[in-house]
Amino acid sequence: MSILLFILGVLIMVIAVGVSIGLHEVGHLVPAKAFGVRVPQYMIGFGKTLWSFKRGDTEYGFKAIPLGGYISMIGMYPPAKNKGAVGATDAPVLRKSSTGMFQQMADEARHMAAEQLQDGDDNRLFYKLPVHKRIIIMLGGPIMNLLIGIVMIGIVTVGFGLPTQTSTVADVYKCVVPLGQEANRDSSVNDGCLPSDVAGPAYAAGLRPGDVITSFDGAPVGETDWAALTASIRSHAGESVALDYEREGVAHSTTITPYKTERPMVNEAGQLITDSSGATKTQDVGFIGMGSKVSNISQPVSAVLPAVGQQLTGVAKVVIDLPARVAAVGKAAFTDAPRDPNGPISVVGVGRIAGEISAMEQIGVVDKAASLVSLVGGLNIALFVFNLIPLLPLDGGHIIGALYESIRRLFAKIFHRADPGPVDIAKMLPLTYVVFAGMLVMGAVLVYADIVKPVTLSN
Structure with a gap:
């Protein structure tokens, strides 16, 4: 299948x-x-003609090599000027000999065009x-x-x-893993957490996958406001903030304190920002340990x-x-x-x-x-x-x-x-x-x- x-x-x-x-x-x-x-020809493909028909002045058809297409138009090349004769005109000149290969190529192209x-x-x-x-x-x-x-x-x-991050929670992390240690953790053992790790603020506040964030610090959070929510979380490191959410249609309220931690810097497109040596830049920001559900949202x-x-x-x-x-x-x-x-x-x-x-x-x-x-x-x-x-x-x-x-x-x-x-x-x-x-x-x-x-x- x-x-x-x-x-x-x-x-x-x-x-x-x-x-x-x-x-x-x-x-x-x-x-x-x-x-x-x-326009003598309208063709899809190049090489030998496989099938065609003619309507008016134009032959329409398909050719053997389907790597492009073309239309041929009469008069693509202007005639050469006969500058060597008295009373020179713009009439086409078909030379018996050429002063060089390039001139001969141009003359041959004009000759082929003139035949049409x-x-x-x-x-x-x-x-x-x-x-x-x-x-x-x-x-x-x-x-x-x-x-x-x-x-x-x-x-x-x-x-x-378009795939868009929404205010629906997809993942909630039990702990805050220090930057650079993610690859060394086994997520199958206690969700990758060690006793020395700080508890994840979102998990500690009672958030779970499927919850829908409706407000943060008193500001309403819409379905597609994840970027604004993230920016607000990052700017409230160490502060206790009110957070409202819905679970299965029931409204809930809690407080959450974003943990101040070192995180990679990203641009508006979500791409990592690096320094001149190629190393990822970091900064201390607020972090609560949750991920967003991505859904296709009509724009x-x-x-x-x-x-x-x-x-x-x-x-x-x-x-x-x-x-x-x-x-x-x-x-x-x-x-x-x-x-x-x-x-x-x-x-x-x-x-x-x-x-x-x-x-x-x-x-x-x-x-x-x-x-x-x-x-x-x-x-x-x-x-x-x-x-x-x-x-x-x-x-x-x-x-x-x-x-x-x-x-x-x-x-x-x-x-x-x-x-x-x-x-x-x-x-x-x-x-x-x-x-x-x-x-x-x-x-x-x-x-x-x-x-x-x-x-x-x-x-």
Whole structure:
């Protein structure tokens, strides 16, 4: 049964990836057609065409290698200028010889593009569009992924709810274990307590798992106010404080004295704060020895965009130093070095995680669904950020090229110079091939690592 559930999770993610890629290309296709550009092909995958049909000017279909998708637009490359002849024009020039390999690559690309031209295409060329329309077309794909990400994260945040610490008590500790001694205690013997340990204030005050804290020091405590409650406890070290709680619907009152003890410092995200040497910083705070029950709590719609923003920031940090992170993944794959669970993964890794989520017996169907929806949302946020990298052949490279053309023409107009014409991105093909090769290498490293040393939910 677990194997079947694992396969089901993988299939769900394969479909989700395919739909995300397909909608990304729709994001390019719709504005391209709206602006009159002829689009000969809309394809999911690369390589040999497996199935297709034609509607209007466009062939729609699937190809053998399902590792992406594309639309082809007429006029992506502007024609070369014939500067060597009298009365030079912008007409395409097909050279019999080339001054260099890079020039030949650009000419061959233009030649292949020219072969797609048909009668009546003169006003349907991509490069002839105004800059703002070209930017809209190239932004359409990433924006589609962003919208999918927002919808998926919104479904999880508002519909399923986010894991949130609540005011319900999950654990009560009988004693206060000094910092650094937790690993040396056997919890199966007297709950890990020694006669010399100080009694846990929460346990001594009568609190037990399942109790719901309703007020502390006279201030009401709501269901999701655990962080505020913790902050108040930490600030009342050594003070006797009134505490109200409910047990099975019956209200109770008690007093509690938070014990002043050394505890690790954490930031707002609950992460440990370390010093320059990497050691965890500590401080003396109030401690009562109880833990919170974590429940999925539905958040307001206003919480969706901040949640998306957090994911965007996290993905951007990964993308900024992507080569170094991929190198670290490669080192982990080929050596005994541990793999960073927060590092980049391939589509194979995403599918594996989806399979693990589906096969987990300790979580319910609703939690599995929420996790898979969240995974799809995160994948689309990653696609949005990655495609905006300002390098060809990515969408961000085309956008930067269009912006550069706009700036160049603006300066020409200001200084009363001749219009320099469209930016010839065909001249960037050598760099494009280098970037594409680098992407293939990084993708291969990640796929290999996700097979031999995968990131799993137990990492």
